[in-house]
Amino acid sequence: MSTVPELVVDANCLVGEGPAWDERDHALLWVDIVPGDVFHLSVATGAVTQMRLGQEATAVLPRASGGYLLTLKDGVFAVDRIEQDAPLESVCPIELELTGNLMNDAKCDPAGRMWAGTLARDRTPGAGALYRLDTDLSLANVLDGITISNGLGWNPDATRMYYVDSAPRTLDVLDYELSTGAATNRRRLVEIPPDVGTPDGLAVDTEGGIWLAVWGGSSVHRYGPDGTLDDVVRFPTPFVASCCFGGPDLSDLYVTTATIELPPEDRADPSAGAVYVFQPGVRGLPTTAFGG
Secondary structure, three states: OEEEEEEEEOOOOOEEEEEEEEOOOOEEEEEEOOOOEEEEEEOOOOOEEEEEOOOOEEEEEEEOOOOEEEEEOOEEEEEOOOOOOOOEEEEEEOOOOOOOEEEEEEEEOOOOOEEEEEEEOOOOOOOEEEEEEOOOOOEEEEEEEEOEEEEEEEOOOOOEEEEEEOOOOEEEEEEEEOOOOEEEEEEEEEEOOOOOOEEEEEEEEOOOOEEEEEEOOOEEEEEOOOOOEEEEEEOOOOEEEEEEEEOOOOOEEEEEEEOOOOOHHHOOOOOOOOEEEEEOOOOEOOOOOEOO
């Protein structure tokens, strides 16, 4: 076990986000939101493939039927390979009428449904929402009044869903019904003080621990299911954005970071905007592929 983060890829991302583990080829996927870069890292060879879309890309997920799903400014798109100029196919438009909004973090529940949220570019309070895309490609608006929709995850038996709205710096928990995708009884689990940072992306381990990236806090926190803080892993760069479990036995925690809020003279620092990995001493839950 090593809780000292190791730099894996000096990606120099403006906003490195949306990491996901693709068990099909033992690869790490992630995005750089602002330029719309999508990355594929072969862990076995160290080879990195990058495609630039020219529009914001906020998440990338494997698709069970092949290829990948991407969340872009106007909704969910499919691509059959991570390769420059690979054609995109619109799967589900979201909030086309809200031209000031864009998608943000996305993740699939253990049944293969995609959950994805939105936010306003100017961070208008309450202008975003959280959506569920079912495997039949039907879309449901589950939560309104969200400001910065962010991290998502489920506990090991999928009876709880965890959800971050970064603006009030909160990690909430909802009761979850896996057979229907119903998320109810939203309540506060953790609130991050302003001097600590802002909650962002998250991952859940097999013991039910919640690993939460803390933007501006140079850290990933582990919380127990009751919201108790029981571990803090420090990073050499302040803007830690998201994390996911990966590796052959899901014992590695991969972490993405950002440079966007650093002073211009500090953005070339190789520690900023990089992808890191460490071994937290517990296995994680897998990235579920979209089932539609």
